[in-house]
Amino acid sequence: MKVFMLALAMIIGLSANAQGRRGEQRERLSPEQRVELQLKKMTLDLDLNEKQQAEVKKLLTERSKKHEQAKAEIKEKKEEGTKPTADERFDMQSKKLDEEIAMQNEMKKILTPEQYEKFKEMKEERKEKITKRAEKFKNRERR
Incomplete structure (x- = not known):
């Protein structure tokens, strides 16, 4: 009985701790920081040269500004x-697809x-x- 109570207390404590962390908001990166990280990842994955990096950075920066607006x-x-x-929803979706x-x-x-x-391929x-993350989230909500 003591073992059962101890195990129950541990489970309740761990689940409460996990739920507390999930609710915390972490500090978001600035748009410039996100662009810089995105550019570095693309440079590594696509082996971009200096000229390509400059052009892609300009493109990502413009896209980021539009997104923030x-x-x-x-x-x-x-x-x-x-x-x-x-x-309005149709116009927003249409505009988003045009930008894409x-x-x-x-x-x-x-x-x-x-x-x-x-x-x-990376985009796909x-x-x-x-999509998998969204499905996992939906499944979690149903429980």
Whole structure:
């Protein structure tokens, strides 16, 4: 009986500790720091030269600024308590896809064909990873 009570106390203590950590917010990186890390990762994975690094950094910086602006607009609307209409959601999605197409075209110009193929593969792997994480999160919520 003592062993059972001890085990129960340990389980409760560990689960409470784990839940406390999950709720903590970690400090976010600045947009410049995220761009720099993203560029370094791409340089390692795609073997970018100096010229390519400069062009990709410029592209990532522009994309990051647009993303931050869009995030601020969404946050502002959320604080006001207004939800986007179907047309506004359509426009946001359309704009996002247009920017993605533009990014893809620019990357195609900057990278060699081999690098571009590897870039596309990396992008697909990222999508799969995000999808798996989302499914895992949904499954966890159902429990």
